[in-house]
Amino acid sequence: MxxxxxxxxxxxxxxxxxxxxxxxxxxxxxxxxxxxxxxxIGYCFGLTVEAYTKHKGYEINDLKIDVVGKKDEKENRYSYILIKVSFKSDLDDKQIQRIMEIGKRGCTVSNTMLKTPKIETKFTPE
Known part of the structure; x- marks a missing residue:
């Protein structure tokens, strides 16, 4: 698409x-x-987590996602991105770990960054 x-x-x-x-x-x-x-990145991760937890019938509250970017010292790009997630729930560690895996795996934005897309430029006169 x-x-x-x-x-x-x-x-x-x-x-x-x-x-x-x-x-x-x-x-x-x-x-x-x-x-x-x-x-x-944070929004995409959050949408994925929300969809998964609703699908599983898990209740989570106060979802907060901090996305921390560290700028590369030599190149004009981020060399490290950390997605810090917190929420309140009565889920066990295994369920929380699965939510984190699904959040990462299901996010198109971060997946695109992990597998660098080919980016081209093209001038198209009006």
Whole structure:
């Protein structure tokens, strides 16, 4: 399945993002692109955990996901990302470990980063 995300720059210097008919002013968020990347990892992981726990009938509360990115000292990229997850529940260690595995395995964002996609650029004149 192919998705197209469109980013445009207006005459006032604001970047706008749009995908699947939904858009927003990226500049107005005050977030940098790398911030959105880290948030996307946490959000994707959280969606996966939520779907799995609902499917299994597990009750978890106060789900919190901290995504910690460590910038590489020599290259313009993150060299280490840690996904720290906490929640309240009465689940045992084995169930919690399974939730963590499913969260990681089911997240398209982090899976894409683990298996580096081919990225090309192409100029397409209007």
């Amino acid at each position: 192919e998705k197209v995300a469109t980013v445009t720059l207006d005459q006032n210097g604001h970047f706008f993002g749009e995908i699947s008919g939904k858009g927003f002013d990226l500049t107005a968020t005050g977030l940098r692109a790398v911030d959105l990347m880290l948030i996307s």
